[in-house]
Amino acid sequence: MHKNALAIFGGSIVLILVLVAIFAPYVARSDPTAIDIKDALLGPSPGHILGTDQLGRDIFSRIVYGSRVSLSIGLVAVGLAAVIGVILGSLAGYFGGRTDSIIMRLVDIMLCFPSFFLILAVIAIIGPSIYNIMIIIGLTSWMGMARLSRVEILSLKEREFVLAAKVLGVGHWKIIVRHIIPNGIGPVLVSFVLGVAGAVLVEASLSFLGLGVQPPMPSWGNILMEGKAALGVAWWLILFPGLAILVTVLGFNLLGEGLRDMLNPRLRR
């Protein structure tokens, strides 16, 4: 019961975040990119509840709109990783033999790279846009999903219902799509939710280093970059966007761990 409570708590955080991102213009009334130099670096006050930055932009608005960036990058990047990982992992597990060893070698190769530095290097070469970030994070984080799906398929393909389908002469693709994926989707879902948390952190780090979402578009990472420039002057530029990241990552992690426990029959008591 205690585990379910954590999952529901995490799920509620995620739900609230999604709603905030969708209804951003109604949550934050002021324009996140409106510059007002005479209001620069104001502390939290009734007018600007989380203060303003060097250009007088409202931090509350920037954080609210920043949730759109974080969530869309997280969801799309990990969605891409899931598609690549599940397809490659399924192929490896289902066909085995040479296909398996080639795909698993590829996984080994990609796992060796310091992924954050790889992402940083590729972004620097192809240019930092929100779409490039989604694609690159996706292309460098599918390996866990591939391993997971492979193991899942290895155990599923020997089960009676799959053997029965084979005996009936059902094609490979149909077996994979109809019988294997629906039965093995649980762990992939867990990995997806946990992956979003990781991608949000990567995007924040990239933007913090100046190679992520480019100003004036607000992102939690680039607000923190401005916070570093105003170190010791404007604590609100550091505290609030960091809390936004913390709460988001915590929400997805709790939801993911909770789902894992719920889906794992051995832990169900």
Place this chain on the structure above:
Amino acid sequence: MITYIVKRLLSLVPVFIGITIVSFAVIHLAPGQPTDLMTQLNPKVSLEAKEKLIKLYNLDKPVYVQYIDWLRRLIRFDFGKSFIDGRPVIKKILGRLPITILINVCSMALIFLVALPIGVISAVKRGSLFDRSMTLFVFIGFAAPGFWLALILMSILGVQLGWFPVVGIKSLDFEHLSLIGKILDMGHHLIIPISVSAFGGLAGISRYMRQSMLNVIHEDYIRTARAKGLSEREVIYKHALRNALLPIITILGLSIPGLIGGSVIFETIFSIPGMGQLLYQSVMARDYPTVMAGLVIGAVLTLLANLIADIAYFYVDPRIRIGQRH
């Protein structure tokens, strides 16, 4: 044992070749040639640099010739010369490595010193207040971005209270200090960076240790040890802990890529002149030879660390050794 190591070494060859292909491909990612990209998108790069690039990578020859040529030089540790200052890349990297290794070794030591006891106690007293508060701590540790904690500590302990220096690794009068003074001065500069980089790993390792300990506690040999009438202390710290530590060896190998990523961020924030900062600077300046070297070296280090972890595991765990013989 020897057969195992040889087999393991041979299996590294295709992975190594794969690593070099991916690193090589990264620079060829952009449409057109890397030289076009540099000269068109980055007006700072002169025509001279473009010619340098063409010559360095044999860009007038087919791609596979370029690759084999690059690979041949790479095996001799010749990573070419930096575009920034013309110095050999390998020298630049080796010069920056000691401080990065120092920081990571210290933070690893700190992680193990703190995380192992936390994991063990959480597992032994599962469900206790301690275990539950540590679980909360772990979730927050996973969720808090390291660079954010770094900024908070810098602004509170560094700027507001003035207890610690905020940037660099040495004070201005470093050269005039005695040896002990130098060590203390560097330590003073590195306390925040080391603690912050340890914090992230702390959550993961303590969680892992807890799980490993929980798995071991339910084994038959632990029940046997209890049945023999050994004290609980002896059962936990002698029989259970030793076995639970084994999987942790694997973690060491797996943590290298994360350490490199972490070094890039932390060294940039704290202006520490290590390999992480060098890699960040080369990425920003599009110093391709250094970036490629960083990718290859980082990946190969991980490969070797995993190999060493496997061999160590093989060596310390008799179950695997005996299993191999059959």
